Every structure is written in structure tokens, then in C-alpha cells.
Amino acid sequence: MAVDGSVRVRFAPSPTGYLHIGSARTALFNVLFARANGGVFILRIEDTDQNRYVEDSVEDIKESLRWLGLQWDEGPEVGGSVGPYFQSERVGIYAEYARRLVETGHAYHCFCTPERLESLRQAQLKTGEPTGYDRKCRDLPAKEVNKLLAQGTPSVIRFKIPDDGATVFEDALRGKIKFENKVLDDFVLLKSDGYPTYQLANVIDDHLMGITHVIRADEWINSTPKHILLYNAFGWTPPVMAHLPVVLSQSGGKLSKRHGATHLREFRDKGYLPEALVNFLALLGWTSGDDREVFDWDELVQSFTLDRVGTSPAVFSYEKLDWFNGVHIRKLSPEDLADRCIPFLQKDGLVSTPVSQQEVTYLTKIIPLLQERVKFLSEISDLASYFFLDEITYSDPSLLVPAKMSAQETVNILRQALSILTSIDDFSEANIESGLRGLVDSLGLKAGQVFMPIRVAVSGRTATPGLFETLHVIGKDRVLSRMEKAIGVLLEKH
RNA sequence: GGCUCCAUCGUCUAGCGGCCUAGGACACCGCCCUCUCAAGGCGGAGACACGGGUUCAAAUCCCGUUGGAGCUACCA
Numbered sequence: 001m002a003v004d005g006s007v008r009v010r011f012a013p014s015p016t017g018y019l020h021i022g023s024a025r026t027a028l029f030n031v032l033f034a035r036a037n038g039g040v041f042i043l044r045i046e047d048t049d050q051n052r053y054v055e056d057s058v059e060d061i062k063e064s065l066r067w068l069g070l071q072w073d074e075g076p077e078v079g080g081s082v083g084p085y086f087q088s089e090r091v092g093i094y095a096e097y098a099r100r101l102v103e104t105g106h107a108y109h110c111f112c113t114p115e116r117l118e119s120l121r122q123a124q125l126k127t128g129e130p131t132g133y134d135r136k137c138r139d140l141p142a143k144e145v146n147k148l149l150a151q152g153t154p155s156v157i158r159f160k161i162p163d164d165g166a167t168v169f170e171d172a173l174r175g176k177i178k179f180e181n182k183v184l185d186d187f188v189l190l191k192s193d194g195y196p197t198y199q200l201a202n203v204i205d206d207h208l209m210g211i212t213h214v215i216r217a218d219e220w221i222n223s224t225p226k227h228i229l230l231y232n233a234f235g236w237t238p239p240v241m242a243h244l245p246v247v248l249s250q251s252g253g254k255l256s257k258r259h260g261a262t263h264l265r266e267f268r269d270k271g272y273l274p275e276a277l278v279n280f281l282a283l284l285g286w287t288s289g290d291d292r293e294v295f296d297w298d299e300l301v302q303s304f305t306l307d308r309v310g311t312s313p314a315v316f317s318y319e320k321l322d323w324f325n326g327v328h329i330r331k332l333s334p335e336d337l338a339d340r341c342i343p344f345l346q347k348d349g350l351v352s353t354p355v356s357q358q359e360v361t362y363l364t365k366i367i368p369l370l371q372e373r374v375k376f377l378s379e380i381s382d383l384a385s386y387f388f389l390d391e392i393t394y395s396d397p398s399l400l401v402p403a404k405m406s407a408q409e410t411v412n413i414l415r416q417a418l419s420i421l422t423s424i425d426d427f428s429e430a431n432i433e434s435g436l437r438g439l440v441d442s443l444g445l446k447a448g449q450v451f452m453p454i455r456v457a458v459s460g461r462t463a464t465p466g467l468f469e470t471l472h473v474i475g476k477d478r479v480l481s482r483m484e485k486a487i488g489v490l491l492e493k494h
Numbered sequence: 495g496g497c498u499c500c501a502u503c504g505u506c507u508a509g510c511g512g513c514c515u516a517g518g519a520c521a522c523c524g525c526c527c528u529c530u531c532a533a534g535g536c537g538g539a540g541a542c543a544c545g546g547g548u549u550c551a552a553a554u555c556c557c558g559u560u561g562g563a564g565c566u567a568c569c570a
Contacts, residue, residue, distance in 0.1 A: 012570090013570090014569080014570050016569080016570075046570065048569090048570085049569055049570065051569080052569060052570080110568090114567095114568070117567085117568085121567090125495085128495055128496090129495085129496090130495075130496045130497085130566080131495095131496085131566065131567095132496095132566080154568095156568050158568095171499095174499075174500095177498075177499080178498095179497075179498075180497085183496070183497055183498095183566090184497095185566080185567095187567090187568095188567080188568050190568085191568040192568060193568075195568085197567090197568070197569085197570085198569070198570045199570095202570090217564090218498095218499065218500090218563085218564065218565095219563095219564050219565065219570095220564095220565090220570090221498060221499060221564075221565080222497070222498055222499090222564075222565040222566070223565075223570095224498095243499080245499085245500075245563095246499095246500095246563070246564070248562090248563070250505085252562065252563075253562095253563080254563090254564090280506095283506065283507080283519090284506070285506090287506085287507060287508070289508075290508085290518090291508080291517080291518045291519075292518095292519095293506090293507095293518080293519050293520090294519095310507080311499075311500065312499090312500050312501065313499090313500065313501095313562080313563060313564090314505090314506065314507090315504095315505060315506075316505095316506095317505050317506065317520070317521085319505080319520060319521055320505070320506065320519080320520045320521080321520095322520090323519085323520055323521085324520090326532095326533090330533075370532095371533095372532055372533045372534090373531070373532045373533080374532095436529090437529095440529090446529085447528090447529045448528095448529050448530070449529090450529080451529035451530075452529070452530065454529090455529075455530065456530095461530090461531095462530060462531080463530055463531035463532080464530070464531070465530095465531080465532080466528095466529075466530090466531095467529055467530080468529090
């Protein structure tokens with residue numbers, strides 16, 4: 001898609017809750033498009049519904065976008081030349097433009113009560129007619145309108161949809177989309193509380209803010225003809241429209257709580273990397289065209305084009321996201337990974353707050369062993385607990401005993417291993433390995449038969465990183481005392 | 495109900511008339527590596543929703559059917 005250097009796009013969430021993962025994807029596509037074209041990304045808060053406003057949602061939206069790495073060039077906090085960027089601070093503008101539309105005959109005052117509208121709707125539903133406003137106030141005489149206005153009768157301003165004809169627009173992803181005007185409703189522009197509806201505010205702001213490309217979710221396709229009509233009424237040229245396919249849940253409907261995390265903050269709390277989320281989200285509807293799947297930010301920006309965005313709905317796959325997370329975790333430097341793990345370890349009390357230098361040093365020795373085994377950061381505490389705990393417990397002492405061996409044989413193995421490990425002064429991986437492998441040979445056993453009891457004795461579990469590295473990191477003193485404890489447990493049991 | 499969008503393995507997708515006995519990735523299964531678990535390597539199973547056209551030739555173009563989704567508010 002050829003685009004000049006003056007691209008301006010926006011992400012325009014309404015603060016009705018925490019940032020949804022689907023909205024995050026929309027924001028991502030906007031940012032990618034902006035960055036790929038040297039354009040500007042604007043954040044605009046569409047807070048024109050006083051009833052649905054949720055207190056800390058603006059904070060959450062900003063925080064979540066930043067966490068993902070989607071910093072806006074204009075908008076809240078950073079400002080810009082076409083603000084304010086909160087629609088609630090722009091109500092005067094909308095009222096003025098709505099008034100202008102009334103003057104030019106494109107809109108009219110409507111005095112119908114919500115009650116009348118509701119009963120109208122019910123009646124239409126009953127008879128199977130299409131629902132919609134019956135245009136009762138559309139042709140009210142000016143005198144009557146002025147009288148009602150003067151009396152302070154509550155009213156809204158509605159847009160006059162043309163009686164016939166059709167409204168067509170070119171979607172950048174889907175091509176021509178056509179709507180017969182007669183299926184369009186005389187929609188409300190200005191509510192009785194003086195606030196604009198989305199339809200009005202959106203069009204005015206996109207125009208006033210110089211938006212060149214509207215990249216938004218699929219669900220807006222049906223209101224796009226209304227927007228086009230509005231642009232025409234104002235005498236403005238509409239921006240390029242691109243409607244992204246929706247993201248579905250595994251069961252086919254909208255992504256909901258039932259299937260797992262839905263708000264961005266939940267993904268963050270579970271220990272997903274922003275890199276992984278971005279990579280996964282980008283591939284939900286977009287493809288580079290070759291077989292590449294793993295992208296970092298710069299690679300995405302370099303390869304992103306709008307015309308490679310698909311049109312069919314995509315199911316959100318937590319399994320694939322998990323895989324991406326593992327991939328990106330493995331790409332991190334151990335230091336970086338350690339940094340990111342610290343908050344999770346702190347939460348579980350395995351390191352102190354603030355973390356000490358000693359703990360950081362120790363952590364950077366542990367992390368390389370765990371790096372290819374971690375899928376979410378929140379797993380780190382469980383995977384690493386035995387490195388931090390002074391005392392470990394054996395929830396199931398029988399795990400100490402390898403298959404087809406007796407407890408007594410296991411005790412013997414552990415005792416001999418203990419004496420070998422005790423004799424190693426430089427407790428290095430190499431020394432541990434040669435000592436233990438020597439024991440395996442002299443006993444004429446299989447490696448696993450010797451290593452597994454030691455592994456369980458020292459870690460309390462059957463799955464750990466490589467034994468020699470693990471013993472080395474845990475340290476000689478703790479290794480020896482844990483093995484003694486394990487021997488004690490086995491003897492006590494029999 | 496009306497309107498609109500969508501339709502390739504279970505999932506994300508490649509494919510834009512012949513390169514397709516349909517390619518890749520996740521998940522799944524098997525083997526290898528191996529002290530366990532991972533990671534990694536190799537291999538396997540697995541899809542063009544259906545019916546009509548158009549064409550020498552269709553997963554690719556057109557129409558219909560079916561299916562799914564979205565919208566249908568003084569919400570966005």
C-alpha cells in the first residue's frame with residue numbers, strides 16, 4: 001500500500017474497563033502501520049458515555065500500552081497540537097458542529113422520549129419489522145421546534161439519512177462495501193445530556209486531528225456508512241478505512257473470561273513477555289508472507305504492510321501464545337530474564353524487597369539452568385524454589401527410590417555419593433560429574449539409578465535441570481546436608 | 495428478523511488460474527539426543543464446507559446453499 005510520509009493513525013479506546021487483549025491488537029496494528037510508514041500514532045480517549053465510565057481504566061490503558069511498547073506520539077500526558085485528546089474536554093466542539101449540521105439541513109432536533117422510543121422498538125420487534133427510529137420529529141415545523149426548545153424540552157440531535165440511494169465505501173482490506181441508505185437509521189448525533197455519540201465525535205475528531213487511516217475492528221463496518229454520510233455532510237474527505245478481522249475465543253464467540261485471560265494486565269501478571277504478546281498478536285490476522293513466525297519489534301516494523309492483513313476472523317490460541325512466550329524467554333539474556341523474574345520471586349517471598357546484590361548474583365547463576373524450561377515468568381518461583389529454600393521436604397519419600405530398587409540399596413548409593421561429594425574440594429560441575437560418573441561405573445549401575453536419588457534428595461523433585469549444574473549452584477554444604485536428610489528419611493521409613 | 499463481514503489441517507496461516515500428489519507454525523503422536531524435565535533434531539497423522547457455473551485448466555474467478563461472526567441504543 002503506497003503511502004506518503006504524513007500518515008496519522010489513532011487508537012481510540014473508551015474508558016469502560018481494563019484494556020482488552022483484542023483492543024491491544026488493534027492498537028498494535030495501528031502502531032505498526034504508523035512506524036512502518038514514518039507516521040504518527042495518536043491516543044484518544046473516547047469518554048463520552050458518562051454511564052459506562054470506569055475510574056482507573058484510563059490509567060490501565062496507558063500503562064498497558066506502554067508495557068507492550070506502544071507509546072503514542074500524541075495524546076494524554078504527551079500532548080500534541082490537535083488536542084485535547086479526551087473527548088469529554090471537547091464537548092463544545094461537537095455541539096457546535098452538530099448545530100452546524102442542523103443549520104445546513106443535515107440534522108434535526110428530536111424530542112421523542114426514551115419511553116416512546118422503547119415502545120416503538122417493542123412494537124417493531126413484535127411485527128417483525130426492522131427496528132429503527134420512525135422519523136417522527138424529522139419534519140417538525142421550525143416554529144414548533146423553537147417553541148419546544150424554548151420550553152427546555154429535552155431533545156437530541158439526529159442525522160437525516162437520505163431517503164434513497166446507497167452509501168459505498170472502499171475498505172482497504174476488503175474492497176467495496178455497499179449499504180442501501182434505507183436500511184440506515186436516523187441516528188443520534190448529540191445526546192440530551194449534551195454529549196456527542198461515538199458516531200459524531202469520532203468523525204469530527206478524526207477529521208480535526210488529521211487522521212489519514214482509520215484502522216479499527218470489524219464490528220465498526222456497519223456504522224461506517226453513517227460516518228461516510230457525516231463526512232459528506234460536513235464536506236470533508238473521509239480517511240482510508242481498514243477494518244481488522246475480529247479475534248474470537250476458542251468456542252467461536254467473543255473472547256471472554258471463561259477461556260482464560262482477557263485483559264492485558266492479566267497476561268502481564270501471569271508472566272507473559274510483552275515481546276511474546278506483540279509477536280503473537282501481530283500474527284493474529286497478519287502474515288509476513290514467508291514462513292517466519294518469530295519476530296522482534298524491529299523486524300515487525302520492517303515487514304509490516306496493511307495489505308498483508310487478512311480478513312477472516314482469528315481464534316485466539318493460548319497454546320500458541322505460550323509457545324511464543326517460551327521462544328522469547330529463551331532469546332533473553334540471562335541478566336534480562338533474571339531482572340524480569342525478580343518481581344515474581346519477591347511476590348512469593350523467595351527473594352527480599354528490595355532485592356539484595358547477593359541475591360541478584362545468585363539468581364544469575366540459577367537463571368541459565370531454568371531459561372529453557374520456563375514458559376511463564378510466574379512459574380519461576382515453583383521451578384526455582386529449592387535453590388532458595390534452606391530446608392526442603394520430601395512430599396513423597398518413595399520418589400527417592402528408583403524403580404526396581406530397594407530403599408536399602410538407595411541408601412547405599414546415597415552414602416557412597418555423599419562420601420565422594422564430600423571429598424570434592426572444588427565443587428565445580430566438572431569435578432562433580434567425574435566423581436559421580438566414576439561412582440556409576442564402579443557400582444555397575446545405570447546413570448539414572450544413581451543420579452535420580454541424588455536429584456530427588458537435593459531438590460525434592462524428579463524433574464530438574466542437569467544434575468551437575470544444579471548441585472554446583474546449590475552449593476556443597478546444602479547438597480551434603482540434604483543428602484543426609486534424605487538418607488535419614490529412608491532409614492526411618494524402614 | 496434485517497443488514498454486513500467471513501469460510502484451506504483442531505488452531506494461526508501460505509496460496510492471489512497451471513509451480514498443489516496444497517507449504518509452514520502451534521498442539522498431538524513416534525523416534526533420536528539424554529541423568530530427569532525441558533530445549534533441540536528427524537519423522538507421522540491432519541484441510542481446500544457443499545452445489546452449480548466460467549476456463550484447455552480452479553483451493554484460487556462468479557453465483558447459490560450451508561455454516562460462523564458482528565452490528566441492529568440518547569454504548570463505544
